[in-house]
Amino acid sequence: MANIALMGHGVVGSGVAEVLLKNKEAFEGKLGEEVNLKYILDLRDFDVPYKNLFTKDFQTIVQDKSVSVVVEVMGGLKPAYDFVKTCLENGKSVVTSNKELVAAKGAELLRLAREHNVNFLFEASVGGGIPIIRPMHQCLAANEIREVAGILNGTTNFILTKMIREQMAFDEALKLAQSLGYAEKDPTADIEGGDACRKICILASLAYGKHVYPEQVKTEGITKLTSEDVAYAESWGGVIKLIGRAKKLENGKLHIMVSPAFISRESQLAGVDDVFNGILVRGDATGDVVFYGKGAGKLPTASAVVADIIDEIKHKDTIKTLYWEDGSKDYVEQYENYSTPMYIRCSAQNTKTALAQANELFGTVNMLARKNQPENEVAFVTPVLTEKAIAEGIKKLELSGVSVLAQIRILDY
């Protein structure tokens, strides 16, 4: 019999409890072993049929030697980090959906798990119900991963979809997302890119075997996007998406960034709309493989957590290849050294002069046009240049009286 303890009975936690209790017999049939939800740790009281399982004392779980798997779905770092650490040190495997915890402490917790011959599993931390951690880990067996990129946050993707399809303004789309429960009252972590940043950190750490910390990642949100930019993206032949991406560079460093980007309408990520997530893994042998589905929600996330629990029960030894080492300060390349084409939108008294100047500063640019374009507006796409060179060009452009209103990177996924 495998005894499970659940820490946290919020949205995901109650989903996990539901799935575990509902499918108890099916699991036993498959595993040849009883899966017994023994404790639920939560400070709140719940009036649920299984309320006898609740405890308010973490020590009950740690000290019960019969508990072999602990599920952490509390979220946040405190007290989740201490609790998870203590569980691993006491020889209990941990399954978590907590992206903040994995992004901040993954390397340390994976090492602890290995030292105590248990597992630290986190399929649900990225992409909700989409299987991504395990396929990527498996994929790595026979592939070198060239790049990984994805639409990793459902809230911002919902907002962008409304801006693109229904020409909503950002504020209006955000309000709609909040009223539908897709965005929190304080939406900062979503709209400023912090949530997507944690997820790309986890994917990059797994892909390249070395921890990337969120504070190392240049992160831009979607708050500055306007319907003008959406229209220019369309005339360019694509859409704007918030993309987290990571790529190993030839110098051994990592390029990693979260920002809005133009992607072509032909891209498999372009059709990932509403609250859906899509993740593209570019392997040297497989080519592009894309995983798509619901990135959040009670049951999708709970089902990913339960898949980890089952996996843990099936393979009790540490999965040695699910591992990455500590990060280092100089591991991430300065984003200013990375090259990209850039969409730039300006306002200028004389747009012809502005465009001529842009051509001089950036090399031949590609002019864009949109419906109802005001006379003083000019938009274009630069050739591939380093971010540093682009920033210098923009500075010079502004010195000559041109106002640069927007700049958005162009990606080739």
Next chain:
Amino acid sequence: MANIALMGHGVVGSGVAEVLLKNKEAFEGKLGEEVNLKYILDLRDFDVPYKNLFTKDFQTIVQDKSVSVVVEVMGGLKPAYDFVKTCLENGKSVVTSNKELVAAKGAELLRLAREHNVNFLFEASVGGGIPIIRPMHQCLAANEIREVAGILNGTTNFILTKMIREQMAFDEALKLAQSLGYAEKDPTADIEGGDACRKICILASLAYGKHVYPEQVKTEGITKLTSEDVAYAESWGGVIKLIGRAKKLENGKLHIMVSPAFISRESQLAGVDDVFNGILVRGDATGDVVFYGKGAGKLPTASAVVADIIDEIKHKDTIKTLYWEDGSKDYVEQYENYSTPMYIRCSAQNTKTALAQANELFGTVNMLARKNQPENEVAFVTPVLTEKAIAEGIKKLELSGVSVLAQIRILDY
């Protein structure tokens, strides 16, 4: 040290040899065990750097007790089936990319593997380099799979893409596919749907735990599709794709079919173009999860094979949950009992009368229009009806002098 034998040195086989030999050290680092390609079985001679590994005698492999994993990439049933059986009976795990073998003999070979405490793995048999067998198997742990559907054949998808995007006729697109090496000289297995049929059989067997044999599956290819149908699909708001799909019905039977179908432009499968494959798994908890990538080719397929080899070396015991039982005669529901909306294209002397009659026979139909539509052509979509009712309606329509030129199912993925 894990000794591997490879049976077959064709496109996939040479890819597997390449990956195994090239990444030898990386594998050892990851697995803590040497991965040694010991034999390659092929009747042909090859002038390759590793030609010392070749043997023409299957017995060399069977009788070498040090060989623990045998990779079968010969294709076809003879002699692959006998060879694989013999390997399993002799306590060797088998990894295969052979969809014909898995679709015809999967249940039997999985049982044999279990009896001898070894594994029979076949990630590469569906979707080339796309991880699908393993994620689906994993997904099953915490999900009930409602439906599985996919674009499973790259050749036909390439042809359809050319018909849709460049208005090529079927024959022209097929010739192009052949000249590019995407279609064989004898393209029957691709264009008549046989290849897609084997793959949906494998996916359905895995999803529902019971073997479905190709001969139980109603299979239609793409040879009858015309540019008129492509145009009507567009005016309806979608594209034509060759879709294999399976769904467990409430009566416990299985609905499974391969046929061209209209799918909405909004569908995540609609953007799967050219030689790419896309597979949608609809779980009760996860919702729709889509896997997308290159469905064939030397390195993608080889990388899936190698991922299985690695998996086998890591988990030497039988993976008990990767299993399905024998099929039975009455397991698959007669397709005539299944309900669907249907697109129907006819030629009639009086199209108004024909349409009025269609309304009477099928209930209110949805008329479609296209550019350059000849006066005597009429096309419409029926309400949801059983295939039997639709067939009867069509018969009556034809009795009254209307010629039915095409009928294509409409799916809601």
